[in-house]
Amino acid sequence: MRSVVFSRHGPASRVVALTGRPRPRPGAGEVLVRVRARPVNPSDELYVEGRYGRRPALPAVPGFEGVGTVEETTTGSPAVGQRVAVSAQGTWQEYVVVPEADLIPVPDRLPDHVACQLTVNPLTALLLTRRLALRAGDWLLITAAGSALSRMVLHLVRRDDVRCVCVVRDDRHDDLTRAGASAVVNAATDDVVGRVREVTGGEGVHAVLDAVGGEPGSTALRCLRSGGQAVVLGMLDGGTIGVTPHALVFSDLTIRGFWLPYHLSRQSPEVRAELAERAIDLLSAPGFAAPVAATYDLDDVAAALDHVHRPGRHGKVILTG
Structure with a gap:
């Protein structure tokens, strides 16, 4: 599978590279998701620069959210083919393994460029x-x-x-x-x-x-x-x-x-579910989701990161593929 990887810390556009890695397999209680879209967030760049609250073991894959479809599951739910928003580390690649509890089923009314923004900014x-x-x-x-x-x-x-x-x-x-x-x-x-x-x-x-x-x-x-x-x-x-x-x-x-x-970890499962439902309702309303400034394939990640810092940019840069 294609993965965006960094092996040292620094400005993201200079240190990330596209590489091939084996597709992961889900363990007990986990789900394999084929990620279709993921936004470039400030936290992603902090992570690559080594200034985020989590220090990765290098080499590492950036990205903390995205949207895709369930490819394989050991839990039975969500079902294979279900479209889901992903809250996980390492979404800048084609496949990611996620605990079932960290997935949010996405309604058809939310297109990928909106649904991929579900788990960070709205919450x-x-x-x-x-x-x-x-x-x-x-x-x-x-x-x-x-x-x-x-x-x-x-x-x-x-x-x-x-x-x-x-x-x-x-x-x-x-x-x-x-x-x-x-x-x-x-x-x-x-x-x-x-x-x-x-x-x-x-x-x-x-x-x-x-x-x-x-x-x-x-x-x-x-x-x-x-x-x-x-x-x-x-x-x-x-x-x-x-x-x-x-x-x-x-x-x-x-x-x-x-x-x-930190704050999500202190919420009960019921509150987290309520927050997710509220976020979906908000993103379904006109004007709440960030507009899309540009969309780039994973192959063009360097250009995407350059676009993030382009003067006058308005909206999210989305990585697809």
């Missing part, structure tokens, strides 16, 4: 919004607001009448206002803290959702009001977030991290 957005527990009228600041995940969070919190400040790096995101953002701030040209104080009546935001870190993340934290909370879920900048003990103590700030595998 993250649902758990994040529950963790933030914001109320109508509260203010939320979202960094990297043009990302697929941030747009999903915006969609969910606007249903609860939470007001959002979306921080971006350029002026290509007018659609965020149409999607419900109360303010869109361009960090490349605007005074982020000053603009946030202006739109919140001088109070600051109740919560920050930061996927960037570094100086952008530090700036976002300075936008919090007293008693505010921040959830850090990414490290796109790679730098350290700065917050003083003075701010933590006298402004009563709460700062927490969020990693999807």
Whole structure:
């Protein structure tokens, strides 16, 4: 089978290569899935770079989600031929072996380019919004607001009448206002803290959702009001977030991290099933799933990774085959 493999850490476009590997066989309680599509997510690149929460034994295959069909099963369910979303390590290859509990049957109404995005961003957005527990009228600041995940969070919190400040790096995101953002701030040209104080009546935001870190993340934290909370879920900048003990103590700030595998592992099977059902319903609605910027075959993985970093990209890059 074709597999995308890396044998050393570094920028994904430079260290991954397509190779042939034996097709795996499922063991007890496992299912063999023929993967048809998988998105390129930021966590995939962190994994290749050696900056993810899991350190792989090299050589390794990237990818944490995808969609495909059951080819072989030792459990009897799902049945052979059933279309499923996969939550597994190593989806950037044609076949993957997955525990039966980590599969989600996919309805026909979700095409592959949508269903392959089921198990990471939608579940993250649902758990994040529950963790933030914001109320109508509260203010939320979202960094990297043009990302697929941030747009999903915006969609969910606007249903609860939470007001959002979306921080971006350029002026290509007018659609965020149409999607419900109360303010869109361009960090490349605007005074982020000053603009946030202006739109919140001088109070600051109740919560920050930061996927960037570094100086952008530090700036976002300075936008919090007293008693505010921040959830850090990414490290796109790679730098350290700065917050003083003075701010933590006298402004009563709460700062927490969020990693999807950890939080999913703490949910009961019933809650995980409810989250999956909710994610399918959301992805079935117009405007929730990320649009597709481009589709590449596994053979063209280097071009796909270059496309991910192309200026002006809007939407997910999908690997097929």
